[in-house]
Amino acid sequence: MTSYFAIVPAAGSGARFGGTTPKQYEMLAGRPLIHYSLAVLCACPLIERVWVVLAPDDTGWRSFDWTPLGPKLESVFSGGATRSASVANGLRAAATAVCDEDWLLVHDAARPCLSLPMLAHLCAELADDPVGGLLAVPLADTLKRADDEQRVARTEARDGLWQAQTPQMFRYGLLRRALAEHPAGTDEASAIEALGLRPRLVRGDASNLKVTYAADLRLAEMILRARGGGDE
Known part of the structure; x- marks a missing residue:
């Protein structure tokens, strides 16, 4: 039976965000930003294990208690x-637990508003797909190309x-080969596209935003509080 696993890369410094704290540890509704990405993956019944990939010199991770995530x-x-x-x-670290045909989901540490229904929808849509795919939303805004x-x-x-x-979300073996090549x-x-394959676009939701700038934290907090998430 095919199994599901997840990786959250969180080794960056979040330079565009600004500030002295790595972005993943900025506080959002009473918890570090990365907490929300990890929590929804850990709460998904399909996913068996979640690896968070941190910088070798990370000093922030151990400042928080992650045991409630299970x-x-x-x-x-x-x-x-x-x-x-x-x-x-992260894929190398997972090698002893994951088979080539297992599904591997990669999620952003700074995308805190992913919900369990979105996650379940992605897994259901791609369960029998020969390539795999990703959540995405059609562009609605008018796009302008700038000159110098x-x-x-x-x-x-x-x-x-x-x-x-x-x-x-892609098969473990395929994703490992794609990233190596x-x-x-x-x-x-x-990376999958560079192999000549065509990942499937699974329609997501605009609320699944990525926190890039400080103002994005306020919007993410509004979304989480509207769902009843975060500390009051």
Whole structure:
């Protein structure tokens, strides 16, 4: 029977976010940002184990009590210089527990508003898919291409364009090969695409936002509180 596992790469410093604290440890509704990504994966009945991949010199992880998330969670201090390297190191750490045909979900540490229904929908949609895929949403905004003077060079057609989200879900063996052969991609799907395969786009929800800037924390908190999440 095919099993499901998850990796959360969390070795970055969140330079675009600013501040002195790594982004994954910024507080959101009373808990560190990364808590929410880990909590929903650990709560999913399908997922057997969750690896969080941290920088070798991470000093923030042990400042928090992660035991309430349960026995599924395992920390690995082997993060790399890029997201791709961190995920690849996480895959190596998982090698003794995961088979090539098992599903491996990769989720952003800074995407705290993933819900169990979104996660269940992704797994159900891809259960029999030959390639795998990712949550994504069709682009709704008008896109402008800028020139060197920060003026509009042209308007880009948005037909057929989607904004990638996470989790991204692929077979363990396939994902490990894709990242080994094509490590320069910005997400797992791009590495799979570089093999000549076509990941499936599973429609997600705009609430599954990625916290990139400080203002995004406020929006994420509003979403979580509307769902009844976070500390009061």
